[in-house]
């Protein structure tokens with residue numbers, strides 16, 4: 001690879017200043033990245049679907065091993081497995097992340113930011129190159145520290161190789177990941193969804209939503225100003241509306257006479273209605289011997305509030321969900337049919353290679369009932385990424401409880 | 412109601428720490444003053460822990476949901492950790508700074524009360540909720556102690572015109588466990604996010620900031636390990652890392668907190 005004059009040149013440079021090389025590599029990687037970005041556009045992650053990603057990752061892995069075992073004496077390799085390269089790779093990645101937090105990552109913008117890939121750093125060439133640099137340097141460092149094999153180096157291995165796995169498979173594994181959103185109104189059977197780019201996708205299963213189950217916390221009384229904003233909690237803290245309780249609001253005593261579920265009001269009458277698409281409550285309040293009705297707002301009716309004085313209104317906040325989940329029937333192409341399941345928040349359903357999550361719900365005027373929103377994820381690399389997480393987790397426990405610097409000072 | 416009790420708790424807490432500080436800086440140290448220096452903040456810690464326990468039972472859910480609630484835990488852990496470090500190192504400035512920092516966080520809660528609610532949205536009803544947030548809070552408190560230590564180091568370095576290696580070592584000895592806990596909190600958050608909405612990492616601003624904080628401390632660790640002579644740079648970087656941490660926590664809301672209103676504090 002490196003001929004004699006080249007390695008002499010590198011040697012001279014290295015002696016001159018390792019810091020400068022540590023600075024030059026990331027700068028040139030950014031330059032190359034920007035050039036590729038301008039000419040090709042975003043990093044073509046979709047080319048790296050299985051088996052390409054596995055091949056690329058294995059290649060990096062093997063190249064790292066070869067570099068270590070056969071080319072170790074070359075200064076370039078020495079440099080890449082040193083603290084200089086480690087810091088320079090880390091700083092480069094940190095730069096990318098700084099960009100992500102400081103520059104709006106707004107993919108639709110078409111200006112200069114978009115041309116340079118700065119508004120979508122996660123899909124940019126310089127992010128990809130910085131990960132590659134990190135993988136090579138981190139890989140070399142990990143192999144180097146495998147010898148001699150002792151407890152300290154074992155935990156070093158867990159931390160560093162764990163991160164290597166997460167970076168490699170977490171990033172390139174994305175190419176195989178499918179993440180679709182499926183929205184199902186109660187009573188319907190749906191066999192398709194939309195992916196993150198809003199493209200139609202048919203997984204190999206279908207879901208029928210038998211029932212959407214939702215449970216709410218009690219409604220709350222809040223004080224709002226004339227603009228409809230909730231006042232500072234120092235003035236009044238929103239309070240649960242409970243039948244027969246007294247609430248004092250700014251020196252005024254309010255009696256909660258009654259709470260009616262599934263009711264609507266028109267300020268002077270209350271109507272109980274069955275089969276409303278949304279949760280509504282009417283609270284009957286007594287203020288200074290006079291009765292008032294208030295009601296939360298819905299998509300079909302604005303909120304009804306009561307004037308407390310000319311500055312403040314008594315308002316009912318929309319009830320917050322306490323629980324929601326879906327009773328479903330599952331059908332798959334491989335032959336499962338009419339299988340009952342309950343999918344809840346934090347309790348996804350695993351079927352074959354997919355996992356289905358209850359992520360949300362909404363109501364639309366077209367339907368009388370709730371529409372349940374599921375996210376179905378196919379992520380074949382998950383187990384490997386989790387292996388990396390577990391290694392890092394154990395390594396982190398060691399970092400937390402071992403006394404690092406004392407022991408180092410003995411060196 | 413709850414925040415009125417907090418006023419009392421705050422006054423007691425600050426008085427206890429202040430009393431401890433007075434006996435700490437007493438000219439002629441006696442056995443009793445040494446004893447009081449240690450016992451007063453100890454009681455203050457217990458007081459705060461009892462208040463948090465009270466809040467927990469009162470709200471019927473772990474008080475870890477709103478910013479105001481996490482600040483309570485933070486004040487408790489900063490107070491507890493600086494107290495423990497004092498027991499080990501007898502660093503007077505750290506004692507004082509720990510007292511000031513925990514009191515400031517309690518004071519913010521008193522000046523900026525938040526809308527209290529028993530409600531806990533479904534995504535937060537998870538066994539990951541408590542470990543994830545509590546570990547983050549402990550980590551942030553340990554890293555706060557590391558930052559305070561390094562500030563003392565900067566002060567001493569300027570005063571004595573020689574680098575205060577002692578405090579840098581103490582600070583790094585806090586950065587290692589602090590960073591370890593940060594990693595634990597982050598991995599738990601990732602696993603939880605996966606269970607709750609299907610992705611262990613989705614690059615939203617809060618996660619990205621958390622990663623940035625993590626990377627800054629990672630650089631500190633490696634700078635210190637690989638280039639132990641670069642002490643000035645390390646001191647600057649340590650202080651700066653804590654600024655990034657504070658932005659992550661208070662500027663950008665960092666933990667999953669609800670579904671449609673993901674990451675919005677109560």
Ligand code: HEM
Nearest residue numbers: 082083086089134137138141145152156159160163633636
């Ligand atoms: C999970 C993330 C990481 C953790 C927790 C971590 C932790 C550590 C620790 C604790 C040490 C001191 C090792 C000892 O002597 O026991 C260390 C050393 C080192 N780390 Fe990392 N590190 C991480 C990521 C990285 C990355 C991304 C790189 C760079 C590519 C890197 C490169 C190095 C190097 C070069 C050393 C010095 C090795 C030596 O002296 O033999 N580390 N790391």
